[in-house]
Amino acid sequence: MHQILRQILPKVTHVPSRRMGATGVTPAKLASYWEKVFREHGVPEPEDSSRILVAHALGAKTFHSIGSRAVRSPVSADVTTLIEKMAQERLKRVPVQYIIGEWDFLDMTLEMRPPVLIPRPETEELVGLVLADCLELHQSPDSSLLEVGCGSGAVSLAILWKIPQVRVIAIDKSDAAVRLTRDNAERLGLQHRLHVLQHDILTDPIERLQDLGPVSAVVSNPPYIFTEDMRQLEPEILRYEDHAALHGGPDGMDVMMGILQLAPLLLKASGDIFLEGDPRHPEMVKRWLEDHPEERLQLLQVVKDFCGKPRFIHLRMCR
Numbered sequence: 001m002h003q004i005l006r007q008i009l010p011k012v013t014h015v016p017s018r019r020m021g022a023t024g025v026t027p028a029k030l031a032s033y034w035e036k037v038f039r040e041h042g043v044p045e046p047e048d049s050s051r052i053l054v055a056h057a058l059g060a061k062t063f064h065s066i067g068s069r070a071v072r073s074p075v076s077a078d079v080t081t082l083i084e085k086m087a088q089e090r091l092k093r094v095p096v097q098y099i100i101g102e103w104d105f106l107d108m109t110l111e112m113r114p115p116v117l118i119p120r121p122e123t124e125e126l127v128g129l130v131l132a133d134c135l136e137l138h139q140s141p142d143s144s145l146l147e148v149g150c151g152s153g154a155v156s157l158a159i160l161w162k163i164p165q166v167r168v169i170a171i172d173k174s175d176a177a178v179r180l181t182r183d184n185a186e187r188l189g190l191q192h193r194l195h196v197l198q199h200d201i202l203t204d205p206i207e208r209l210q211d212l213g214p215v216s217a218v219v220s221n222p223p224y225i226f227t228e229d230m231r232q233l234e235p236e237i238l239r240y241e242d243h244a245a246l247h248g249g250p251d252g253m254d255v256m257m258g259i260l261q262l263a264p265l266l267l268k269a270s271g272d273i274f275l276e277g278d279p280r281h282p283e284m285v286k287r288w289l290e291d292h293p294e295e296r297l298q299l300l301q302v303v304k305d306f307c308g309k310p311r312f313i314h315l316r317m318c319r
């Protein structure tokens with residue numbers, strides 16, 4: 001048992017029961033104990049972290065769903081040990097999503113494996129934008145979409161989940177991302193409408209993608225962090241997530257520009273492009289489009305995220 005836990009248990013528990021290895025420690029006490037330890041060690045979101053780990057050890061989705069009675073009933077020594085093991089990982093700043101091995105994105109539960117990027121809440125808004133503003137995907141029986149940089153598969157799978165007839169091509173340069181997207185597709189039973197391909201859009205031949213036929217839309221949450229901002233990232237991100245999923249070059253635009261050049265060669269006439277980026281990117285993309293009229297792309301709208309930051313860029317191919 002963890003040293004600190006040994007010290008604190010007599011203070012916070014009654015005499016441990018010997019029945020079935022029970023320790024006398026309840027989920028409520030474990031959650032508040034680990035919250036305190038996390039707080040003392042500067043772990044971000046200490047309450048959420050401890051509650052998620054305790055809930056996971058008990059096979060519950062959330063701390064709340066453990067139930068008011070169970071949360072005050074003693075847990076077995078095995079559960080206490082498992083929570084301690086996971087908490088030690090959290091103290092090393094491993095993200096909870098990697099520790100518990102799964103995370104929810106919209107109404108799907110996806111497997112998470114380091115170093116594949118953990119989907120962020122704002123990316124759920126990117127999916128919302130595609131679903132709301134890409135009529136072709138809803139109306140055409142043979143519509144298809146290309147996602148550049150699929151990571152865990154979150155975006156592609158959410159679109160497949162919501163639009164029953166659509167087909168998706170999901171590409172990523174990372175082998176780990178490609179494998180995780182395939183596994184998540186199988187987990188959700190969506191693999192039959194998904195084509196997953198390991199492909200680097202900056203170096204691999206575009207013909208590989210053109211052979212799959214023109215698509216109605218291209219969507220991407222590319223790596224878009226500016227070089228100078230990389231070192232300010234939290235240890236959770238810097239130590240455990242793939243830097244190639246985050247770093248977008250000096251101006252965060254390396255992969256985004258690759259997409260803007262590639263998309264017109266892959267889209268149907270009037271096809272859509274949906275991008276997530278840094279709040280500085282909409283203006284930069286606007287200037288890039290003015291300098292590259294030959295790409296025949298029109299900026300339709302810039303959409304703010306839930307924090308009010310200009311985050312999403314919707315473009316359309318001109319006829």
Ligand SMILES: C[S@@+](CC[C@H](N)C(=O)[O-])C[C@H]1O[C@@H](n2cnc3c(N)ncnc32)[C@H](O)[C@@H]1O
Nearest residue numbers: 119149150151172173174200201221222223245
């Ligand atoms: C910010 S992550 C997005 C992952 C996922 N779509 C999401 O939103 O959670 C960017 C992804 O792009 C991939 N990527 C980076 N450069 C790429 C390139 N040149 N070609 C294809 N994929 C690339 C990374 O491997 C990573 O999985």
